[in-house]
Amino acid sequence: MTTLHMTVGDREQLREETLQFVSNAEEQNSDDRHVLQFGTYDDLVSHLTPLRLSLIQTIAKTRPTSMREAARLVDRDISDVHSDLKQLEVLGILSLKEGGPSGTVQPVVSFDHIEMHIDYSLLDDRDADSAPASV
Structure with missing residues (x-):
């Protein structure tokens, strides 16, 4: 199984975690490790909308032979699908x-699974210092 690992969180922390992840993958002699990093949750949801995720899944399942066929399968306008496919290509998802x-x-999706790792802080660092203590 080829998995695309998507991570969201602090870029420096993600960099360190990714280096560790790659190191672990090399120790396991696995070439099937692919990581896509987003700095914030907002970055993730702006790039991976529900329509784009549906498009990715449809392409992985049905393997359409053209962009036009992919657009037909998801019942969307070809120009919108073309734009989404170009963006997904830039991200390395397909x-x-x-x-x-x-x-x-x-369009070709070379992954059969996407795993998302999201670090979503509820408090900014400056908020944590001024947060009231719970009783």
């Missing part, structure tokens, strides 16, 4: 393979 039937571009 690839767009040229040379499909009749010169089409085929």
Whole structure:
């Protein structure tokens, strides 16, 4: 199984955790470790909207041969799907393979699982100092 690990949180902390994660993966001799980092939860939800997640899942399940077929499968406008596919390609979540039937571009998801690790602080560091103690 190939898993895409998405992490959200403090960039420096994520950097350290990712280095440890990669080190552990190398010790396990695994080439199937892929990590995508987002600095904040807002970054994650702006890039991975419910429509985009549905599109990713549909492509992984049905393996459409073109962008147009992918748009038809999710019942969306081709221009919107094209834009989403380009953004997802930039993020490394999928690839767009040229040379499909009749010169089409085929979206390909090379992961079969996405795992999200979210560090969502309820208090900013400055808030933690002034927070009332609980009794």
